[in-house]
Amino acid sequence: MDINQVLSASFFIALVTAGIRLSIPVLVTVLGEIITESAGVMNLGLEGIMAVGGVVGFLTAFNLQGGSLHSSPQLAIYFALIAGFVAGMGMGLIMAFLSVTLRADQTVCGVTIVLLGVSLSNYLYRQAMNTLAESLVSLTIYKIPYLHKIPILGPILFEQNLVFYLVIVLVLVVHFFLFKTRRGLEIRSVGENPAAAATSGISVEKTRYLATIVGSGLTGLGGAILTVVQLGLFRENIIAGRGWVAVALVIFSRWRPKNAVIGALVFGLADSLQYRIQAVTQVTYGKNTVPYEFLLMLPYLLTIGVLLFRNSSSDAPATLGEPYVQDAR
Amino acid sequence: MGSIVEMQGIIKSFPGVTANAGVDFDLKKGEIHSLLGENGAGKTTLMNILYGLYKQDAGTISINGEQVNFMNPSDAIAHGLGMVHQHFMLVQRFSVAENIILGQKSSREPRIDDLNLIGKKLTEISDLYGLKVNPHAIIWTLSVGEQQRVEILKALYRGAQILILDEPTAVLTPQEVKEFLEILKRLTSEGKSIIFISHKLSEVMEISDRISILRDGKKIETVFAKDTNERDLARMMVGREVNTNFEKKVAEPHEVRLQVEHLCANNNRGLEALHDVSFDVRAGEILGIAGVAGNGQNELEEVLSGLRKSTSGKKIVCGKDITNMPPHKVGIARVAHIPTDRYKTGLISDFMISENAVLQRIDREPFTKHGSLQWKKINEEATSLVKRFGVKTPSIKTKAGKLSGGNAQKLILARELARDPYVLIAAQPTRGLDISAIEYVHHALIEQRDLGMAILLFSTELTEILSLSDRIAVIYEGRIIGIINREDADILEIGLMMAGIKRPSSTLEQTGVIES
Secondary structure, three states, X not given: OOHHHHOOHHHHHHXXXXXXXXXHHHHHHHHHHHHHHHOOOOOOOHHHHHHHHHHHHHHHHHHHHHOOOOOOHHHHHHHHHHHHHHHHHHHHHHHHHHHHHOOOOHHHHHHHHHHHHHHHHHHHHHHHOOOOOOOOOOOOEEEOOOHHHOOOHHHHHHEEEHHHHHHHHHHHHHHHHHHHEHHHHHHHHHHHOHHHHHXXXXXXXXXXXXXXXXXHHHHHHHHHHHHHHHHOOOOOOOOOOHHHHXXXXXXXXXXXXHXXXXXXXXXXXXXXXXXXXXXXXXHHHOOOOOOHHHHHHHHHHHHHHHHHOXXXXXXXXXXXXXXXXXXXX | OOEEXXXXXXXXXXXXXXXXXXXXXXXXXXXXXXXXXXXXXXXHHHHHHHOOOOOOOEEEEEEOOEEEOOOOHHHHHHOOEEEEOOOOOOOOOOEHHHHHHOOOOOOOOOEOOOHHHHHHHHXXXXXXXXXXXXXXXXXXXXXXXXXXXXXXXXXXXXXXXXXXXXXXOOOOOHHHHHHHHHHHHHHHHOOOEEEEEEOOHHHHHHHOOEEEEEEOOXXXXXXXXXXXXXXXXXXXHHOOOOOOOOOOOOOOOOOEEEEEEEEEEEOOOOOEEEEEEEEEEEOOEEXXXXXXXXXXXXXXXXXXXXXXXXXXXXXXXXXXXXXXXOHHHHHHOOEEEEXXXXXXXXXXXXXXXXXXXXXXXXXXXXXXXXXXXXXXHHHHHHHHHHHHOOOOOOOOOOEHHHOOHHHHHHHHHHHHHHOOOOEEEEEOOOOOOOHHHHHHHHHHHHHHHHOOOEEEEXXXXXXXXXXXXXXXXXXXXXXXXXXXXXXXXXXXXXXXHHOOOOOHHHHHHHHHHHHO
16 A cells, blocks of 8 residues: 555545544534533533443443344344443433532542443443453445435445434434523523523523433443444443543534534544554554554544634633532522 | 512521511502612512522411412412512523523423514513613623613513512612613503612612611511601611711822823733723822723722733832732732722631731731741731721631621721721722621721822722712723712712713813823
8 A cells, every 4th residue: 555545535535434433422422511511510521421331332232132132233233322322321310419419529520420430331341241352243334325426425424324324413403402492591591690590490400410411321322332333342441532532522612513513523534544544554664654652642632733723611601510509698 | 458479477597697587578569669778687588588599497478368389480480570680690691582581481392482573572561661672682792781671571571560679770870770760660650569679778768669677687667668768767777876978078188199000901801991091099088980880990900909910001109110010019019908809809718817917918027937927926916906996706716708798898907907008999898798887997998098098999889989089080991981079079970971971071180180
């Protein structure tokens, strides 16, 4: 493989297709966190919640594919994703209890959730699996009739699995939910001015619980998509900082779902590029010219870079991270 | 005549305080009933109970003769109550219409209502009561007066028949107050009933049908406005005779102590908050800075005390340029500072009174020797200051944060004056204090002036500015819009200047001051 191959159309298509795929778990996580933070709860525990969603999703899919749903492995994957979502909601409930009911410091809670989630996922995996390197049946790719034949764009956008199409719908749904529905308006008001929301008859506690649990559910789903759909396997530390990247991308997105798409894509493409360059240089020289660790850093460096160019803290929900105390005097 | 609201024997305690100790209150249809009382008298607590924000420990509430038990504000709203809080309960980043529908059932769930339709309905209501406001404007772009109208509209839109207004005029210019009182009259003529919470006697006298006076959580009396006068009200409110207009000598200003020249500074958002501010303060005079809150007073206070850097311009104390020096150096230049927020900036709440009393001097002899604190000296100084200024505290080892507002202010005053300053910056020195403490602070300031101190007074209370100042500078949107002598000051003119309208006469005065 030489440099001309790197620049060829097929390489480009493969790069972008993989980039989009890699951006999906992060995007779903970012969408979840946008909902949570809109209500004023800063959930830094994404890394841990993704890990739990990831392991629960993987184990569900693995057991179903090898067991009761042996004949329809595709269906097993969808059940696994639901399981990941539910596991995420469970973690969200813990976060909500700590930060809303006990009014604990949200930074501390978040870091605790990360530690809990990562350790719990490793524990569950080791308990449930005897052998390593078990992998899953992957999802079918759907080609959208006619559209997939469009040059370049066709293979990138219209030859994807169902999850990809559903996540695009999810972006629109989250946007609609936050900005066009009554519940969304209530969530945002609780994040901006909880006292005003309370005097309008909105329960700040209930709303923050709801937002944290739903947001964490999506985060768990993001983790499950990564392990079940994208990679088809689970390993320790498989989330590899994607949860933290999502925290950063929420700021980049200025708490707007459509901006989250751009942020997640930048990360996904960098991730994909990093994989590809590793492969290319290995083939050409037999030995990496650039230590692969540097390539591994690429997506994270880019995330930091993107944040530097986008100082948007003034767009943050006004009471982000602050517990609300009603009967205070 | 039946009452539309009837509260009986309301008791509410918070840890350590009894906010309401068996209060009776009633409101008749179409009347304005004022609740008068000092800070901490329990007015707001009583109304928060009526509105379902707090739950009373004992006592009953009836609306239209039916006994009610509100669990939250939605219940109260459903019974036709609406409350406008002292601090507006608006989401700054939402539009007027979005704020108004917040928490309301929508006609097309789960979607929110059509905001254009809501806008039309709002315009109808606002035309009826003279509450002009653009329904699609974002709240933070509106003036304080407009935001208040939004609050009232919000209540009316939700079908409020009974309006509770908590200190509604505190944030308004005198002109806005006049307009506001007109709106209230219009509301009652349309059959609404109003509970008006205030500690401003003149407004209460002007607007009310009946007045209930609260003191220390108890109701002292309910009187008809036509049967009483301000003096009696003040007496009932404080519990003793008060002398509201005290004597003060004509000022005898000497040399210039503080010179501020073309000062500019930014606010926390990096936007210009002070523009070309110039004035001077002489020994033996009080210069009052009047203005509606949020017009750059905080920034000016911070720049002068060294807490905020100016972007251009100079400040000079007794001929010494102290521009952009840190607070410590400003203090050494003998500028004393009574900050707006006495618990956050004025004191270290978690430190003892003794430590706070010598805070700026604690690193020097006699309080520190050979790098170690001399507790004996510190305690002696603190004890003497506490005694001299009458700070009421169980001990000098009590944490400063535990002091009441008046005593905290006395402690700050004691500490600042003990440094023997040339210039005293007093920012909102009586905010939130009760009448006795206000009297104390006022007398202390006048006394210091007579002893030859140069005093810069910030206050959003125009009456305070008028009763203390020898000259008055009006600040509007970060500019000094004019400086006038107290004897030429006309409350109407100052009111106009506070709203940004300048008369030619005041221009002359301003240039005159800069030249001198």
